[in-house]
Amino acid sequence: MAAEPRLVLHDVRAGYGALDILNGVDLDVGPGEFVALMGPNGAGKSTLIKTIFGMTTFKSGQIHWKGEQIGGLKPKAILSRGIGIVPQGRCNFPLMTIEENLDMAGYIVRDRGIKAEKDYVYSLFPILRNRRHQLAGNLSGGEQQLLETAMAVLRRPDVILIDEPSVGLSPAAIGIVFKELNRLHAGGCTIILVEQNTRKAMEVAERAVVLRLGKVIWDGRANEITHRELGDLFMSGQIANRSAAPTSTERSHT
Ligand SMILES: Nc1ncnc2c1ncn2[C@@H]1O[C@H](COP(=O)(O)OP(=O)(O)O)[C@@H](O)[C@H]1O
Ligand SMILES: [Mg+2]
Structure with a gap:
């Protein structure tokens, strides 16, 4: 296979110790795609990312x-x-300053100076520049998420x-975060975004993948599914008054 930056999951089963959370996930994400990964609480979205x-x-x-x-x-x-990953919740190194967190991220910066x-x-997220000598743990939860995003962006990942x-x-x-995600995407970066705010996610993503009970139950273009249908999928795993939608296993791949 060529070294194309394609991420392909086949029948992935994973969890925590003896606990199974992902029950056979199939997903094929090509270079430059912007995928919104959605689903009800506890569906396994964070587990999939992790x-x-x-x-x-x-x-x-x-x-x-x-x-x-x-x-x-x-x-x-x-x-x-x-x-690159931006984990859910608070930042990893709360007892280091913002600048030290960025230095950690820059540890493996490729080709460019830290x-x-x-x-x-800092130019993308001025709030981080202003507070760069403060402990990351003293930022609000949202600001810590911004710091994690900055740390991931700093490495200029392929996905x-x-x-x-x-x-x-x-x-x-x-x-600011969504604008930056759009900019990253425009620059060729593949993005897999988990987002509870489905309206916002469907605005920016081209493709919608719905996870429920550790399996992909819907996979298609974001403009092929309505918010109501998404709600149906979250609640029952099915869309009322509609025959089955394509899933990644049914999509044909090259
Ligand atoms: N560290 C963990 N150890 C054990 N179970 C976990 C852990 N993290 C999450 N889970 C469980 O895995 C399931 C899926 O969680 P998660 O992937 O966080 O869902 P989502 O991100 O879709 O809300 C939930 O039942 C949750 O309780
Ligand atoms: Mg989660």
């Missing part, structure tokens, strides 16, 4: 990235392959997995 990043118990199946099987590799190995990259993310970036953010901050 599994791609090697942060759960990988049971079986395959995850191919650029043609290489990466399922079950450690997070550090995943990171070095150009996959100072230029920090200037770049970015982002888990609920808008939670706890002010409308203005949400605007």
